[in-house]
Amino acid sequence: MDSRIQLLPILFNVSFDFIVRKVSEEAVIEGVKLAHGSSDFFHGKGETYELFELLVLMYADDLVAMFSSLQDLDKFILTSEKITQKYELTMSVKKTMTMSMEEFEVDSNGKLNKQKKIQHPDLNIVIRNQKVEITDKFTYLGCAISRDQKMKMELEARLTKATTAFNMLRNVVWYRKNVSISAKLKIFRSCVLPVLLYGSETWCPTVAQEKRFATFYMKCLRTLVGLNLGDRAPNQAILQITGQPAVEEIMRRNRLRWFGHVNIMVDDQDAATLVKKTIFSYLPNEKRPGNVGVRKRWEHKIIEDLEKSNVKNWRRETIDRDSWRAKINTIIETKPVNSRIKPIVQKYKSRADERRSREKKTDQGKAPRKVVEVLVKDNNKLCGCPNCKKKFKPQGITGHVRSCARDCCKKNNI
Structure with missing residues (x-):
């Protein structure tokens, strides 16, 4: 490779850094002011701290700028256009977006009113006859960022991309009988897990969000060993026979x-x-x-x-x-795959088949009944759940009763 080509990325980084310094000097703007204390995570009232400023994040040709005021944002974008044109560079207006963080009003008692959001005036920034887009979300270096500062959008993006990566190998690897389970697990850890957990170093997921990741993770492991939810193999048993850690531990x-x-x-x-x-x-x-x-x-x-x-x-x-x-x-720490994994999987499969055959014999000759045929309607034509006693319209109670009152469904052949 030509040595001049190897220097191009470095030279671009140097020139990009020079442009940003010129912009910040000419625009005379301030970034977000943060404090760094001497006690790391624990901040008391009498703590001595150092104020520092965070203005831009740069990676390759991508840049994210942060400001405390709309005026500084306006000056930064217009000055960036001026400086880049001066040095024969062009800022992409289509890829330039602005976003403000979600804020709520606070009353005189310091109480937050989540029903009233602070409305920021729309910025009308026009560059080369094109208006800079105002957005509620954007993607930076593969991570989804939203104005409500929650992880919901990033979670959905990770699960979608990981599902696509897993399904691309479904017929090629996962369903192949001549590929060992150990090999399948190595491919899963190399090709699917990095997609699922990309950026997890900075995540702070809730318990419900961790469960969604765990559900997908366990679904993948079940597919690799040839089991499904109907076989009723516990999650802990799946982790033991495959020698894999829980996804929460990986995060x-x-x-x-x-x-x-x-x-x-x-x-x-x-x-x-x-x-x-x-x-x-x-x-x-x-x-x-x-x-x-x-x-x-x-x-x-x-x-x-x-x-x-x-x-x-x-x-x-x-x-x-x-x-x-x-x-x-x-x-x-991963452990070797259980040497008796095939007999263990077959045992769960046999139990599931026996259970299904018993259920089939029990219900043989009996037509399944509808939920609304068993439940009694009140004067308002509402049906009550036999378990939790909640009231529902006949059109919306079927799914609830089947999940909430399973014993009643089995007893009445629903």
Whole structure:
């Protein structure tokens, strides 16, 4: 390869950095001001902290700029257009978007009103006769970011992409009898799992969101060993016979791996770098409203991970990279596939077949009945669930009763 070609990415990064510095100097703008304290995660009232500014994130030819005011945003975009044109570069207007974070009104008592959002004025920024788009969500480096600062959109994107990656190999690998289960698991860990957990180092999922990831993960493992939900094999049994860790443990390892890597980011004077400051940063003059549930932050998730991983002194342990890597990797240590996996799978299959045959004999000669035929309607023509006693219209009670009152369904052949 020509040495000049190897230098092109470096030269572009240098020129891009020069352009951004010129823009910030000429526009005279400020980024988002954050505080970095001396006690890392724990911030008291008397803590001494250092204010620092976060203006832009740059990777290759992508850039994200952050501001506290709309005026600074307007000046930055217009100045960027002016400077890039001066140095014979062109900013793509189609790929340029603006987004404001979702905010709610706070009353005089400090209570948050989630029914009233703060409406920001629309920015009318026009560049080369094209208006800059205002959006509620965008994708940066493969990660979905939304103005409500929740993980729902990213979760859906990860599950969709991982499902596509898994289904592409369904007939090629997963259904092949001549491919061993050990080989299938290695391919799954190499081709599907990285797609599912891309960016998980910075996630702070809720319990419900973790369950959705676990559901997909276990569904994939069942397909690899040849089982399905009808065979009623417990999740723990699937993990034991395949020797795989739970997906929650993999996400925990990923968070701790990134946390340990960032914690040792210091400069020549042993001072924290910008990345380390950002990861331990907070807003010193802001207070969370007390009338709404406190949403967990990434730092809270890390504290939980450290406790569950039995890490006593992370400040000292993260300094030694090898020992830290060995400690967090024990969480997701994979084991060999059970040598008796085929007889175990066949046992679950046989049990399922026996159960289905018994159920078929029990119901033989009896036509299944409808839910509305068994339940009694009240004066308002509503039906009550036999289990939870909730009232439903006849059109909407069938699915609820089948999941909520299973014993009643079996008894009445529903």
